[in-house]
Amino acid sequence: MSADTLPESARTVVVGAGAVGCSVAYHLSELGAEDVVVVDQGPLPVTGGSSTHAPGIMFQTSPSKLMTKTAHYTSRLLADAGVYDEVGGIEVARSAERMDFLQRRVEHATAYGLPDPQLLTPAEVTDYLPLVDEDAIRGGYYSPTDGRVDGVAALQWYIEQSDADFHGHTTVTDLDVTGGEVTAVETDRGTIACDRCVLATNNWGYRTGQLAGVDLPIAPVEHQYTVTEPLDELAGVESATRVDTGDLEVPGDHRIADAMGKGPSRPVGRDQDHSLYFRTHGDALGLGSYNHESLTVDPDAMGKNTAERQASVHDFTDEHWERATHPDRDTSPKRAFEELLPVTEDVDFAATENGIFVFTPDGMPVLGETAAVDGLWTGLAVWWTHSGGYGKILAEWMETGVPKLPDGPVDTGAIHVNRFEPHAGSKSYFVDRGATRYRQVYSIVEPNWQPSDHRGLRRSPFHHRQADLGAEFVQQGGWESAQWYESNADLVDRYADRIPEQEGWEAINRSPIEGAEHCHTREHVSMFDMSSFSSITVEGPEAVDFLQWVCTNDIDVDPGRVRYSLLLNEGGTILADVTVVRLGEDEFVVTTGGGNSPGIHGGWLKEHAPDTVSVTVEEGARTTVGLWGPKSRLLLQRVTEADVSDEGFPYFSAKRLYVGEVPVLALRVSYVGELGWELWAPAEYGDRLWETLWEAGQDLDVRPMGGGALESMRLEKGYRLWGTDIDTDVGPVAAGLGFAVDTDTDFVGKAALTERRESGVDSRIVPLTLDDSTDRLLSGRPVTKDGETLGYVQAADYGYSVGASVAYTYVPKEHATPGTAVQVTCEGETYDATVREEPLFDPGREKIVR
Template sequence: MAGPRVVIIGAGVVGAALADELSSRGWTEVTVVDQGPLPVTGGSSSHAPGLVFQTNPSKTMTELARYTVEKLSSLSVDGEPCFLQVGGLEVATTPERLAELHRRHGWVTAWGIEARLLGPDACVELHPLLDRRRVLGGLLIPTDGLAKAVLAVDAQLRAASGRGVRCLARHEVLDIRTETDEDGTDRVRAVVTDHGEIPADTVVCCAGIWGPKVARMAGMELPLTPLAHQLAWTGPVPVLAGQKQEAVRPILRHQDADLYYRDRHDRLGIGYYGHRPMPVSPDDIAPVDAAERMPSVLRFTEDDFADAWTETQALLPATREAKIEEGINGLFSFTTDGMPLLGESPDVKGFWVAEAVWVTHSAGVGRAMAEWLVDGHCSSFDLHECDVNRFEAHQLAPDYVLARGCRNFEEVYDIIHPLQPPGDLRPLRTSPFHARQRELNAYFLEASGWERPQWYSANEPLLARWDVPAPGDWAARMWSPVVGAEALATRESVAMYDMTALKRLEVTGRGAASFLQSMTTADVAKSVGSVTYSLMLDQDGGIRSDITVARLGRDRFQIGANGPLDLDWLTRHLPRDGSVSVRDITSGTCCIGLWGPKAREVLQPLADSDFSNRGLRYFRAKRAHIGSVPVTAMRLSYVGELGWELYTDADMGLKLWDTLWEAMRPYDGIAAGRGAFNSLRLEKGYRAFGTDMTYEHDPYEAGLAFAVKLDQGDFIGRAALEERMTAVRRRLTCLTIDDPRGVVMGKEPVYDGAACVGYVTSAAYGYTIGKGIAYAWLPIGAAAPGRTLQIGYFERRVPAVVSEEPLFDPSMSRLRG
């Protein structure tokens, strides 16, 4: 098949990779356009230093990089290789960085890439220019190396051209022409260039630093900021005289000083992230023919590089005999969260983006996008962290995009704690309870822009009642023993939790019930008042989200969702006849979770209806008044205790808080934070989408088979799921840890003897059960209850035992009481 007419805008490493991957899958009606000459187009690919370090806290990003390494290693142009696999070495010059290298070793091992921790002598043996006195240790990835970006572009465009792909140089894109179908859908029809129109059924924007400018032509705002990054080259370094090969030493990162290094014969390239952020508007980038060297290259600002050169001479003493001969301030793309922007516009069908992708991940993204376009989904990579539709509205504001892009530039090489919130633009979103939470001295972290209490210092007196064990240093950051006291107080009496940050969607219309039946794995078309835990799946049976669906009226449902991607997924599948509407009601509403064995004693005297076990059963909902506050009460609990999620309009939220707070006082009730919530939910074995399971996992592997009702009719992913249900080879498994100081944080490798067999997803200390808890993906053979494994935690191996779940209240008597 020739496939639909596709126009790829941008012939850098991403556009070239996509053209190659699409054409290899049979789509050959493809045209690649670029405003510059080929293969040196003038974008970021044309000046990229080419260092490919695969290690990343994101499993997806590591896998995209691994595929890039594998593919580029197989490519050459006229006998010249596109990848020099010299290895990658990260060195530590401080104890904090040495500990971080152990953590990074855990990530890359968990993601299945060979890695070795080295002592100082071994580091110097690999890279003799290092000053042995400065180096405390290192991390070596033997398969890392140098990508020859321009050669990679050339090789992949040649391969694509050989299959019939057209490659058009010096074609500036002026507009994206769209039309509106009879059903009101806007679709791309053509790309308008300075050489005329190119008809298109699909347009993919791979324009890099020009991405926001091109996307605006299709009415789409991209949260992308081009920033200048300094790259300098030394003159000849005397000790390297006579080096014939371009690179013989590993690429080197000195992250303590925001520096990296690479060979170029007898010279060194030096990259620097420690200078001030230098953002550039895409609209201000020079045209191809007006730029001094190329549009993505700005003049080198020597003063900004002074500290980098001083530190380089200290780390690599041989450079003291050399000078900086040339340098550039090269433009690269940065996003608000440091991840790529992949996917289709929510408003214009057929307009896709593959943006904010560096050389490191380029071929992987090319493959991912080709699968997505040809098959309707990506089977090789979990792309939920990269989906361009993942952002809340405030995250697209120009001030936000600029500030967070600059912040991510500054933090490229920083040691980031998993709980560390952004340091600027706060607060952005506050629940109606925020004033009361501040009065209780809440310690706030951020969730989707919301200020969310992690614990309340006002609860410190509870510590006189319980001896809360302290975790190790890393887990003790952004932690307080109050977390444990709040968890235990919830189990003993009653607590209220701010659940406002939970995404809430309203689905209405005459076709709402049948629509949701087709989108979810459970039977949600039950009686009014029913609440159903269900999953949404992709076409291949992978989990796209777990949601709760409450039927609040014959044609009205409320969904407890995981974020903007759920709204996007549902919206894309709406029937075109207008029989169903979906809207986000999060900002206009709020929610308190009231949970604990005394919850009914607190709530019933306030209510105008029956909240007994008979009056409102488990997983049922109803409308009521709590004092003078109208609420929608749903009897469900993610902490494993009796209680309700109480929803009301935002303007009534503060009144609801005050009403419950006063009623809790005789029962020593408290407000509790997210730290306690996470501990309690893991004691019950409740999963969190995006952490415990993602697109790459199916319900049977994730322990969620109970949420699949194959007798409820057809739904997206059902056919694939029926094939997967008999082929389970791994499971999300509960592990317990006896040593409180061995509590881990997530993404650590799990070992069975010397072999890494899996990785941790969620972890916390279980204060009720008196053990650490870690959920991990393990092969079936390693997931037998009672088996002892080890979790790699920094330099330690922490013993952990496979345990039956749930760890708390397996009879569900507390929830159903």
């Protein structure tokens, strides 16, 4: 409901009454949350943000399961609300490469459960879209439940259905933070004391974050949209108009709001080869274009609405319509539309805009509670397409501690507000990366694509040595990490009989050297740069009690022992997998992966630690070398006086020792299934650590090893990778990690985990191997049996030691028995595959424990 008097306090204040803010308020109400207030600077429901100038087109299919599922949830929610036009969506192809891309669309839609995805011939496309020139296209992809949301009507519905109090014409001027917690929202109409605040300000996300001292990497970018004058070819076409915007207060150009209110009568369309999209507005056509250079907006320059101007809409720039300015497109939007839709040739426009919306450095949304300010939640960089789903996820996260949709928990690593690296808050960085993501909106992005800008931000101490060895660097969390080394090219001939040739899409940005490094590590010794991995020190008189509470395994072990454990959320699903090292009575080191792990996992530990426990995320403070392979003990013993025999340094134990003069925390653990150690040293000693090992191992044929070899080796052993095989959408049993749970201890999520076990776990993770092919599979591709979709590929690679193409997937437990025959579809090919027992390689652990 709406209210005129601004309250002095509320439990929750949502800033922003657009698609996300309204969705969060609605879903909080559905969960029974009370005392929720929503404020917005604009009038209601036409707030003046991107939610009310957007054309509302919803294409649901994405390579991301989470994006696909949130889109489908949104479409079902708004269809039930009566504010969604389910006219279907068609993406057309003008090139052979795009037709291959559309085949991937079918595979992703099938994998993630969208109904009835179809490839269409040109004639079938024009049956649905008769204004399209059949000769201009090669075919299309059709998703029957795609469509268009009526933005103003949807916002009005949310406001009417929610129990929250909504206040328009209320500008937030400051966010009060005391003792690291948000305490109040200041506005031009008064201050609202609160326990928690949700930033759903999208275009203004960076600015509102700054009010609390938080750097949120939200880059506003313009893109163009036009609505034609009525067309004779669409005369008499009926369209739904749910809200008469003439009766509403509308900031800026009323023609835009009027045009957006007219619904489509035919499928919405996309021409991604030219970065275009389109839909009907009654008897007119709406034409949208990303086909121009990136028009970034200074996030500090986002202004306020006035009666004459909508702050999120800039003046239409004719040059970006009439000229080819996109760096990857050689045809102007005007000409490309005229080729595809000849009826648009020299047509006049009834409304035009350069509408503003936002991008993050990785193109994904920003959700969750910030690590810097307790109680400050974010719901940013979300479009209408996914707004209902992300509003549901955020509300569940806030109320229950478990982010989920109706069909279960969801993975949050790719959308978590704390996933960003320290440098991501720099405007020069996130605005540039936002521009790159804009440029790629409709581009065909190759597997393992890497950006070319803002490189070399984070380098290990031995980066120069890796460069001299011909490292092919990829950026991970800002770190330059080697994927393979050209210095190992000679190994390809040595292991040629074990490295099958790979072709096609799945072979792009890959090298046979990765396979050679895999094989060499299995037979000799290799050094792997783990500097992007993070260590977290946990110290204090109650450190052991704290870690016992947050870890699923028994952490109260003798000093010098190492435990593999999980961190669970309150719903009993996996927040992280970690290695815990006990160094002393009150001193522990927790190691975790790189990328988003330090921010998400380190932040979670810091948030939950009592005052008596110190948690320090040592991101970049230590550097690490993984020393792995059957000759690793011989090499390590040469450079240390410590006893590294199996008796003196058993598996899953730790020692402080010296490698040469370098002080090292050595862990006898291995992520590749070979004898080996992780050697952690202070960063300033890193270069000498590498040099000492390298020089001592030359007669042992020591080699550098990259991330490509690591991936194939860990899959052969069935070692899990957080964010790929495991995440917050699965529990330990389904993930095959029950061994890391000690039910004799109490820990976060135990009650929910126990309930899950008692009620039965429906799915299990299993390895598959292809029966008759050595092709490398790709993630997100459907796994089927007798035409029924069982799951999808989580991770895959070729297993050079087991001589088979390997994939991991979750399947219903009745299909998880080794020997079960299934099929996998990838790049238009359907492969026969078989469920196998894990691990595929060295099941007796003879190579690790020796």
